[in-house]
Amino acid sequence: MLTLHMYHNSDTTKSKKFLTVIAAVIAGFALLLLSLSFLIWRKFQRRRMGVAVFDDIMRGECPTYLLETIRASTDGFRPENEIGRGGFGIVYKGQMPDGQEVAVKRLSAENRVQGLKEFKNEVDLIAKLQHRNLVRLLGCCIHCSDRILVYEYMSNKSLDTFIFDPRRRATLSWKARMDIILGVARGLVYLHQDSRHTMIHRDLKAANVLLNEEMVAKISDFGIAKLFSSSGDNSQDSTITERIVGTYGYMSPEYAMDGMVSFMQDVYSFGVLLLEIVSGRRNQRSFNLIAHAWNLYEENRSLELLDPAVRGGCSPAELEHVKTWIQVGLLCVQESPSQRPQMAAVIPMLSHQQAPGRPLRPVVCMPARTPVDLLNMEENTSSNELTITNLEGR
Structure with missing residues (x-):
C-alpha cells in the first residue's frame, strides 16, 4: 500500500509540473500575441499619423518633392555628400535637376512620432516665413518612413x-x-x-x-x-x-x-x-x-x-x-x-x-x-x- 501511495504522489507531482509548464507556455504565447498586437497597432497609428501629416502638408504652402528626385540629387544619400549631422537626422548636399544646390535634411527614423511632430512644425512654420536672415525652406518629402526637408544650400555651413x-x-x-x-x-x-x-x-x-x-x-x-x-x-x-x-x-x-x-x-x-x-x-x-x-x-x-x-x-x-x-x-x-x-x-x-x-x-x-x-x-x-x-x- 505504501508503495502504491508513493507512486500516486509521484504521478501527482509530475502532473502539477506538466500543468505549470503548459500554463507558462500559454502565458508566454498570450504575452507574445499582446506584444505583436501592440507593435501592429503602433505601426498603424504611426502610418495614420504620417498620412494625416502628409495631407496637411499637401493642403499647405510647402512644395513637395518625389523621393526619387531627392535621392538622385544626393547620389542616393552617399556618405561623401554628408555636410552635417544632428539629433534629428543627417544633412546632405544635393543638386536638383535644374542645377540648384540644396541642403537635404533626412530625419532620423528613430523616435518617429515626436520627429513627425517636429517635421510638421517646421514645415508649417518656416514655409510661411520670408526674410534675408532666415534659411529658406524649398520643399519637403514624405515617403513611407522617410521624412525629408529641402533647404537653400549654405556654402559656409554653420557659425x-x-x-x-x-x-x-x-x-x-x-x-x-x-x-x-x-x-x-x-x-x-x-x-x-x-x-x-x-x-x-x-x-x-x-x-x-x-x-x-x-x-x-x-x-x-x-x-x-x-x-x-x-x-x-x-x-x-x-x-x-x-x-x-x-x-x-x-x-x-x-x-x-x-x-x-x-x-x-x-x-x-x-x-x-x-x-x-x-x-x-x-x-x-x-x-x-x-x-x-x-x-x-x-x-x-x-x-x-x-x-x-x-x-x-x-x-x-x-x-x-x-x-x-x-x-x-x-x-x-x-x-x-x-x-x-x-x-x-x-x-x-x-x-x-x-x-x-x-x-x-x-x-x-x-x-x-x-x-x-x-x-x-x-x-x-x-x-x-x-x-x-x-x-x-x-
Whole structure:
C-alpha cells in the first residue's frame, strides 16, 4: 500500500509540473500575441499619423518633392555628400535637376512620432516665413518612413564651425562678427513682431546660424519653434509648457526651471550667442562664459573678452563698439525677463542709436550633471537636471 501511495504522489507531482509548464507556455504565447498586437497597432497609428501629416502638408504652402528626385540629387544619400549631422537626422548636399544646390535634411527614423511632430512644425512654420536672415525652406518629402526637408544650400555651413575653430575663427574679422550679430538680431525681430505669424525660435544657438557664400547669417532649425500671439508689449506675454526642449547653455532660467515660454527666451539665447561671437568661446559647464564676461565687465576689463584672433586688428572706435556690444549681451542674459530688452530695442543699442542701460548681476542656468544637448522632460523634473548659479560681482 505504501508503495502504491508513493507512486500516486509521484504521478501527482509530475502532473502539477506538466500543468505549470503548459500554463507558462500559454502565458508566454498570450504575452507574445499582446506584444505583436501592440507593435501592429503602433505601426498603424504611426502610418495614420504620417498620412494625416502628409495631407496637411499637401493642403499647405510647402512644395513637395518625389523621393526619387531627392535621392538622385544626393547620389542616393552617399556618405561623401554628408555636410552635417544632428539629433534629428543627417544633412546632405544635393543638386536638383535644374542645377540648384540644396541642403537635404533626412530625419532620423528613430523616435518617429515626436520627429513627425517636429517635421510638421517646421514645415508649417518656416514655409510661411520670408526674410534675408532666415534659411529658406524649398520643399519637403514624405515617403513611407522617410521624412525629408529641402533647404537653400549654405556654402559656409554653420557659425559654430567658424567661431569655435581655433584656425577658422581668425577669418572672421570684427566687422564680419558685427554683421553676423546684426543679421541674427534682424531675423529675430522679424520672427517676434514683423512676420505674418509671430513666433519664438526656442533653440537659437551657434549651430543653428548658417552662413552663405557672402557670410550672411541665417537662422535655421524651426523644429521646436512656437507660434505666439503678441498683445503688443511682447516682453509681458508668456505661457507655461510641460515639455522643455532646447540646448543647455542657451536656455533662459525661467524656461529651463519653470517651463515659462516668452519672446524673452530668444533674447536670452541671443545674449549668449553675442558673447560667444565676441569671445570665440563656447558657453558650457567647463567654462561659464556669462560669469567670465560679467566679472570682466565689473572690473572694467570688458575688452579682455574679445577674441585675441581679432583684437589686434581693431581700431580704437571698434574697440569702443566691442565694449558696448558686451554690455548689450549682458543685458540680454538678465535673470528676470522684464529686465531684458526686446529684440526691437537691441538693434538701436548695437547701432549706437540708443544707449544701453547698466546690466545687473546675471544668473546662469547650467546642467547639474552632464551637458546633454536635447532635453525632453516634464517641468517638475527640471530641478533635478539643472542648477541656477548666482554670480557674485567682485
